[in-house]
Amino acid sequence: MVQNIIDVRNLSKSFDISSKEPGLKGTIKHFFIRQTKSLKVIKNISFEIKEGEIVGFLGANGAGKTTILKMLCGLIYPSEGSILVSGHLPFRRKENFLKNITLIMGQKQQLIWDLPPIESFYLNASIYDLDKFEAKKRIKRLSEMLEIDQELFIPVRKLSLGQRMKSELLAALIHEPNVLFLDEPTLGLDINAQRNLRKFLQKYNKETNATICLTSHYMKDITSLCKRVICVHEGAISYDGKLDLLLKKLSPVKEILIVCRSEEDAIKLENSGFTVKNKIKNEITIKIENRFITSSLKTILNNFEIEDLFINEPPIDEIIGKVLIKKDYDI
Amino acid sequence: MNLRKSLKVYKKFLHTSLASELEYKTNILVDLITAILSLIGSIFLLSIFFQNNDYIGGWEFEQALIIQGIYTILNGITNTWFNPNLTEIVKHIREGTLDFVLLKPIDSQFFISLKKINPSGFLEIMLGFFLLFFCIRINQINISLSFLTLSLITIICSIGILYSLWFFISTTTIWFVKTWNAIEVLRSFLYIGRFPLNSFSFSLRIFFSVFIPIAFITTIPSEVFLGLSQSWKILLEVIVTTVFLVTSRKFWLFALKFYSSASS
Structure with missing residues (x-):
């Protein structure tokens, strides 16, 4: 029987948000007295994800998809409820947990800007306790899969967005995590680069049986990668199930x-x-x-x-x- | 995190940041020239103060130069490690890239405090040591094992206090998001550390000893050099440093619970 790798129960998250009235008067008032209110951005959600599943999180901007992903990988403390990922409480960020997961964000980068990506890969390898031989082997394998073996030695600032994103993926996967959190990984990429990235993720999932949680506004990412989707609307789950069932329901x-x-x-x-x-x-x-x-x-x-x-x-x-x-x- | 791994990762940090900096040769050259001119300017300023006075706050010019030497070493350390790393914390928090740091199986404080290095700061450290050796000669200071040990302890404590203060202010970014000004104020206070503490009024002396312990940062190590420091002051500096380091560490771990990450 396939094990649940992610188990979320009655999860909620509230943020204190300060609001400001328009105009100079509002600005001065805001400077001296901040009126903050607690905003519940995630409302009592529960779901499970099995090992090897690729699940797409769908929702409008601000629906709460990224907040869910960040709670799953332990960046944000939940306000209520419980989360278990690979048997760990994510927000404790224990070493064994961190060695099992990765987060890739389409709009943020971790590569060292002025150096070729290979330098960042070896740096990450030392952080993840990989010896030079093992790191070299993994870089070779992943760069072949991602088709970036030629770009490894070119400074990051000289790479195209697509090549950079592939390098980001390699940097994030060098420790061979079994849970991947991808937050809009194809953002800004052209159609070919998007397709190549999807192809890589499919192959990676097939070869390693890694679990993938994905958010994307490109529907092609969702339809070609995810059999299951979780729809988030204003912080609550509006649908959790098979994508084709949803499509049939919505388009009868x-x-x-x-x-x-x-x-x-x-x-x-x-x-x-x-x-x-x-x-x-x-x-x-x-x-x-x-x-x-x-x-x-x-x-x-x-x-x-x-x-x-x-x-x-x-x-x-x-x-x-x-x-x-x-x-x-x-x- | 074990020591072997820390050293291995730090070796990589050194390698990558040196390689990054060496990409821009002109920038390094300008930094080196700035460091030399800055030291010459500081000594010139100090000599102007002493032009009409033999003593300022009970210190002679040759003795005051020791403070300048220690200040130059500390400023070099600031420029080599603190400035490139600790100012980045603000950027990490504002832009949400702290996410990558927090998700690595490595101590986050170690990572953000030591990832980068500015090699031009090394010259300042060297210049500071040259000035100190020069001061040892002109002040006819006897070098003994206890002298070296105490000097080293007090200088390490000064680095510890300065680091903790800077790190503490940078950590508040998690709540206030923008704290550049506070760091600039801290740097301005450090400039004050170029002058003997006794040259300030009583109230300022209290302020620079209790609230912003600049006195501990430069004056006590200088007193050790001149054999003027009492042991209770050195002990107090060690205690203050330990308290500052432990507090800044605890504060960082506490603050991380409030980290909400930048929106995407």
Whole structure:
């Protein structure tokens, strides 16, 4: 049986936030008297993640995804509830725990700016107690997987964003952690660099059975990497389950464009009981529920003179966009 | 964290930061020239004060030069280690890169206090020692084992006090986010340490002994050099240093509980 590697129970987090009124008067008032209020950014959430799973955290900006990741890796103390990651309480940041995890942030970097990435790799290797031989072996393996063996000796400041991000990944993975926390790892990368990074993560997960928790605003990251998603809305979990189930739930119908042989056939089809979206001459667009697609298509092909047909999937970005603004999904 | 690992990691810190600094040769050259000019300027200023007085606060010019020597060593240490590292704490907290430090299996205080090095500060340390050796000759000080031990102890204590004060102020960034000004004030107080404590008024002497212990940082080691220091003062300096180091350490660990990381 696959073990739970992350176990979160009734987790909440509150921050003290100070607010300021606009204008000079507000600024002066704010300087002398800070009005702070406690804001609950994470509200009583619970979930489990199994070893080897890749889980995507979805939510709008400020929904609380990054705060959850930072609590999972031990950077932020939870206000209430409990977290266990690899059998450790993350916020204690014990050496054994830290050697098992890594955090990669798309918008922050740990590489030494003026030196080639290889220097940062060896520095990290010494911090993680790896001897030179082992470090060299791992750098070689990971740089081949990431296809950056040529860039290892070029100063970081001269590397492209994509090459830098790959180097960041290598620096973060040199100790071969079994839990990866990735906070928007493909931010700012071009399409090819994004694809390469995703390919690498898939391969890494397959080879090492590492657990990956990922946040991203690029839907392609989520759809190509994650079977399971946790949707966060205003600090609470609005959905936790399989991605394809969520997509089916959110997009229960498909649109089918049918090109009939003649306009008469199109009129006949229009009057046959299907939900018609529009009709232009011999082209007719109908909406069919996902579960009736096969039977409906059989009926249409057997009873009407059809020249061509196209099944249109609604764009995934549009579907997941709905997740970001809705509160509950009962699936 | 064990000593072997600390030394291994520190060797890497030295290597990477020296390599980073050596990328900018002109900058190092300018820093070296600045260090030499700064020392010449300080000695010149001190000589102006002594132009019409043989004694200031009971110290002769040759004796006051010892304070200048110790100040130069401390300033060199400040520029070599404290300035490049401890000012970075503010940046780490403001930009959220402290996350990377906290997630490494290494003591976070060790990491942020020693990761960088500014090699041009070494020249200042060397100049400070040259000045001290010069002072030993002109003041005809006998070098004995007890003299060397006490000098070393008091100088190490001075470094410890200065580090703790600086680290303490930088730690408050976790709550106040911006504390550059407080660090600048501390550096300004350190400039005061170039002059004998007795040359200040009684109230300032109390202030610089109790609140900002500049007196401990330069005057006591100088008194040791001149054989003027009483043992209770040296003992007091050791106690003050221990209290400062332990307090700054505890304060850092306490402050980390309030670290909320920068938003992404």
